[in-house]
Amino acid sequence: MLTIRLAEPADLAAIIAFDAFPGDRIIEIVERRMLVLDIDGRAQGYASWQKNGCIGKDYVNKLVVSEACRGKGMAKQLITALNTVLVGRVFISAPGNNISAIRLLESAGWVRAGGIVGLLPLGEAEIFFYRDLWPEQTS
Incomplete structure (x- = not known):
């Protein structure tokens, strides 16, 4: 059964198994x-x-699904559920060469805000998106 919920400390071991991002997830969980x-x-x-x-707005800094769940719409379900915990204008970004992430964000109703060159190596642009989230949104 699939559910989307707030993370608990007991989830950390499973997250570490597929998470490629640096940093300590326990702070985000706690x-x-x-x-x-x-x-x-x-x-x-x-x-x-x-x-x-x-810029003073909430920023989704990580969106990750395990290899087994990629290409099955799971990331879209996860990003759509953000309206259960975040309210108002929210930002997210993706490297300009990550076409899959950009397509996901656009298909989930996120609006392209622009790009910043110089954040990533090799002069690649980081593309920023925003969406106004409200508890009653379901798509």
Whole structure:
């Protein structure tokens, strides 16, 4: 069974198994800044955010699903569920060469805000998106 819920410390071991991002996820979990995609009691993806992390607005800084869940619409379900924990204008970004992430964000209703060159190596642009989230949104 698939559920999307706030992460718990017990999810950390499963997250570490598929998470390629540096850093310590336990802080995000303890501060209640992470949703997990739970399939049959095991975390298979997550989205985490920084409060006021982008020009004073909440910023989704990580969206990750396990290899087994990629290409199945799971990341879209996870990002769509952000309206259960975040309200107002929210930002997210993706490297300009990550076509899959850009397509996902556009298909989930995120609006391209622009790009910044110089954040990533080799002069590649980081593309920023925003969406106004409200609890009643379902798509």
